[in-house]
Amino acid sequence: MRFTAETSSNGVVERNFTLGEVTGLLWSPASGSHHAPLVLMAHGGGQHKRAPGILGRAHHFVIRCGFNVAAIDAPGHGDRPRTAADERHIAALRQAQAAGEPIGPAVVDIHIDLAARAVPEWQATLDALQKLPEIGAGGPIGFWGIMQGTGIGVPLTAVEPRIIAAVFGCLGHEGLAEAAARITVPIEFLLQWDDEHVERQSGLALFDAFASKEKTLHANAGGHAAVPRFEVDSAARFFARHLGQGGTSPA
Amino acid sequence: MRFTAETSSNGVVERNFTLGEVTGLLWSPASGSHHAPLVLMAHGGGQHKRAPGILGRAHHFVIRCGFNVAAIDAPGHGDRPRTAADERHIAALRQAQAAGEPIGPAVVDIHIDLAARAVPEWQATLDALQKLPEIGAGGPIGFWGIMQGTGIGVPLTAVEPRIIAAVFGCLGHEGLAEAAARITVPIEFLLQWDDEHVERQSGLALFDAFASKEKTLHANAGGHAAVPRFEVDSAARFFARHLGQGGTSPA
Numbered sequence: 001m002r003f004t005a006e007t008s009s010n011g012v013v014e015r016n017f018t019l020g021e022v023t024g025l026l027w028s029p030a031s032g033s034h035h036a037p038l039v040l041m042a043h044g045g046g047q048h049k050r051a052p053g054i055l056g057r058a059h060h061f062v063i064r065c066g067f068n069v070a071a072i073d074a075p076g077h078g079d080r081p082r083t084a085a086d087e088r089h090i091a092a093l094r095q096a097q098a099a100g101e102p103i104g105p106a107v108v109d110i111h112i113d114l115a116a117r118a119v120p121e122w123q124a125t126l127d128a129l130q131k132l133p134e135i136g137a138g139g140p141i142g143f144w145g146i147m148q149g150t151g152i153g154v155p156l157t158a159v160e161p162r163i164i165a166a167v168f169g170c171l172g173h174e175g176l177a178e179a180a181a182r183i184t185v186p187i188e189f190l191l192q193w194d195d196e197h198v199e200r201q202s203g204l205a206l207f208d209a210f211a212s213k214e215k216t217l218h219a220n221a222g223g224h225a226a227v228p229r230f231e232v233d234s235a236a237r238f239f240a241r242h243l244g245q246g247g248t249s250p251a
Numbered sequence: 252m253r254f255t256a257e258t259s260s261n262g263v264v265e266r267n268f269t270l271g272e273v274t275g276l277l278w279s280p281a282s283g284s285h286h287a288p289l290v291l292m293a294h295g296g297g298q299h300k301r302a303p304g305i306l307g308r309a310h311h312f313v314i315r316c317g318f319n320v321a322a323i324d325a326p327g328h329g330d331r332p333r334t335a336a337d338e339r340h341i342a343a344l345r346q347a348q349a350a351g352e353p354i355g356p357a358v359v360d361i362h363i364d365l366a367a368r369a370v371p372e373w374q375a376t377l378d379a380l381q382k383l384p385e386i387g388a389g390g391p392i393g394f395w396g397i398m399q400g401t402g403i404g405v406p407l408t409a410v411e412p413r414i415i416a417a418v419f420g421c422l423g424h425e426g427l428a429e430a431a432a433r434i435t436v437p438i439e440f441l442l443q444w445d446d447e448h449v450e451r452q453s454g455l456a457l458f459d460a461f462a463s464k465e466k467t468l469h470a471n472a473g474g475h476a477a478v479p480r481f482e483v484d485s486a487a488r489f490f491a492r493h494l495g496q497g498g499t500s501p502a
Binding site: 193204207208212213214215216217218219220221228230233234237241 | 442444455458459463464465466467468469470471472479481484485488492
């Protein structure tokens with residue numbers, strides 16, 4: 001893991017890193033983050049590691065909870081080149097949109113391909129992050145990702161025992177139900193009640209599929225992109241309950 | 252409204268009151284509650300105004316938010332005598348339970364009868380509370396009630412424009428869908444995903460029925476009585492968003 005840039009604002013240190021082909025960001029409290037809990041954040045489709053929805057939540061998690069937060073660009077997203085497969089997926093998505101057809105099937109195919117590449121990348125990133133002295137091995141780790149972030153995060157959490165709590169949502173069960181049924185950690189699941197892209201029953205079916213004893217569905221009135229702002233704070237409280245609060249100085 | 256007793260603990264003043272046949276409790280911050288927001292709380296079936304679920308939330312709302320909180324005994328509950336109709340309802344409920352039949356139809360009948368009596372009682376109580384100098388007219392008012400509290404609270408909120416935000420839940424749509432469709436204020440709705448008394452689809456249908464532009468469903472894994480403790484704080488945050496925070500001294 002190589003750090004390539006560092007900036008600081010509002011008490012949050014932001015560091016760019018690369019790990020092989022992976023480009024990422026690590027946010028930490030300027031006041032110190034010795035062995036603080038770590039939250040991994042996966043962005044939505046067509047977005048990137050510093051999209052407003054990621055950046056705003058990362059800052060909130062760092063400032064409110066004292067966490068370290070890491071985000072990486074998904075394959076073919078952000079600072080990463082697109083493969084021929086990525087281009088084919090985008091073309092299939094645009095074709096469905098242009099024809100006025102449901103984009104669901106194309107999205108499921110994209111997520112299956114992306115997850116196959118992104119899950120090992122996330123695991124390698126986690127290995128490298130845990131070698132940093134400010135994070136360390138054995139600390140509590142959470143995952144946050146909705147939409148495409150759920151398409152990658154559910155398969156990741158199903159195979160990654162270091163993740164002990166996760167926020168998912170805004171996606172249906174197609175292609176994910178089997179992985180969800182292997183997940184037993186606490187889940188907070190966001191669903192938009194009037195989602196124009198995700199069938200309500202399919203979103204409810206994904207929530208239902210998690211084997212977790214503690215799972216909470218937050219369904220809000222509104223369309224796909226209208227997740228209310230108060231859910232940012234709700235996610236922070238969820239992670240604080242399960243990961244603990246970050247310290248601000250070495251023990 | 253006549254106050255009959257007053258105690259104080261942990262910064263919360265608790266006053267018993269009567270208003271005609273109605274017996275109630277008013278909790279306020281010991282530090283003062285001049286024109287603070289008011290939350291009305293309705294207890295569950297067979298419970299009373301000082302049941303643990305009411306008392307714990309009332310203290311949390313007072314301490315955390317500086318609110319005034321009022322609860323009254325439903326007709327035939329707590330300190331109030333049962334009518335012949337109440338006795339018939341209880342007998343019908345026990346008969347269904349003894350026969351191993353679903354209790355839903357008996358519960359719907361009970362709620363319809365109770366709401367017809369309790370809605371005017373709540374409105375008279377609200378009139379009297381707003382004449383108290385520490386509450387006053389025109390301040391923001393919320394309603395909290397799950398289970399039987401929803402059976403009474405949905406018809407109340409449908410006809411009572413002074414209520415500007417409400418927490419409901421753990422009840423199905425039978426007998427309530429029409430009243431819910433007349434409600435447009437922000438709603439937080441609790442649903443137990445594995446509820447042994449309320450069909451999941453019926454609970455989802457009641458949430459769906461509210462005409463509110465801002466409504467949030469919190470569905471938690473677990474049975475009818477297993478509403479997680481963190482929902483107490485979530486409700487406080489919901490009310491603080493919509494009612495504002497209480498002051499602690501006269502302006």
